[in-house]
Amino acid sequence: MQNRQRVMDAAREVFARHGLGTTLDEVAAFAGLGVGTVYRHFPNKSAVIDALFEESVDRLVELARVAAAAEDAWEGFVGFVMDVAELQTTDRGMRDLMLTAKHGCERSDLLQERLRPVIRPLVARAKAEGRLRPDFAEQDFPVLQIMLSAAYEFTSPAAPEVWRRYLTLMIDALCTSREAPHPLPRPALDDAGIDHAMRAWPTTKRL
Numbered sequence: 001m002q003n004r005q006r007v008m009d010a011a012r013e014v015f016a017r018h019g020l021g022t023t024l025d026e027v028a029a030f031a032g033l034g035v036g037t038v039y040r041h042f043p044n045k046s047a048v049i050d051a052l053f054e055e056s057v058d059r060l061v062e063l064a065r066v067a068a069a070a071e072d073a074w075e076g077f078v079g080f081v082m083d084v085a086e087l088q089t090t091d092r093g094m095r096d097l098m099l100t101a102k103h104g105c106e107r108s109d110l111l112q113e114r115l116r117p118v119i120r121p122l123v124a125r126a127k128a129e130g131r132l133r134p135d136f137a138e139q140d141f142p143v144l145q146i147m148l149s150a151a152y153e154f155t156s157p158a159a160p161e162v163w164r165r166y167l168t169l170m171i172d173a174l175c176t177s178r179e180a181p182h183p184l185p186r187p188a189l190d191d192a193g194i195d196h197a198m199r200a201w202p203t204t205k206r207l
Helices: 002-018 024-031 035-041 045-068 073-090 092-099 105-128 140-155 163-174 191-200
Strands: none
Touching: 002 024, 002 035, 002 045, 002 092, 024 035, 024 045, 045 073, 045 092, 045 105, 073 092, 073 105, 073 140, 073 163, 105 140, 140 163, 140 191
């Protein structure tokens, strides 16, 4: 079991840095194990991904539960949105798992099945408190995640932290408060930054 955990820890780290295209040979090398040891615990890379996916779902569900139990419903809602954004922008493997169809519609279905019952009361409380716009739907969550992920992937070659600007804009757009909007935590990309981002943006993403 110790070696299995070493494989899991290594896969989590390597996938976070390089995405799910990483091979099990690379995972084994990072873990300091022979690739044969990896295969004794996992028949293939898909099995490793499945195990990590279960961990990721558990983590997201727990974040949603904590948010739903917050005394201030709006702050709980915002905290959850920010936590998920932080995870998906800092962990490429999780971003691949959560937001790309090629890694399995069944996984996506499982994620939504586990999250919806927890997100539903979170959204309902924030609406009842009067801070979350009444036309927001729980089904908007995955769309917002994809939007923010796309913004991160486009801007990160020029400014790795500028996604936080768009997260702030997103949160302000969801709030019904008439208070002054939050100061944006990062400046917009200048013309040179936009040009850099466009040149780095993979051609396949633009089709």
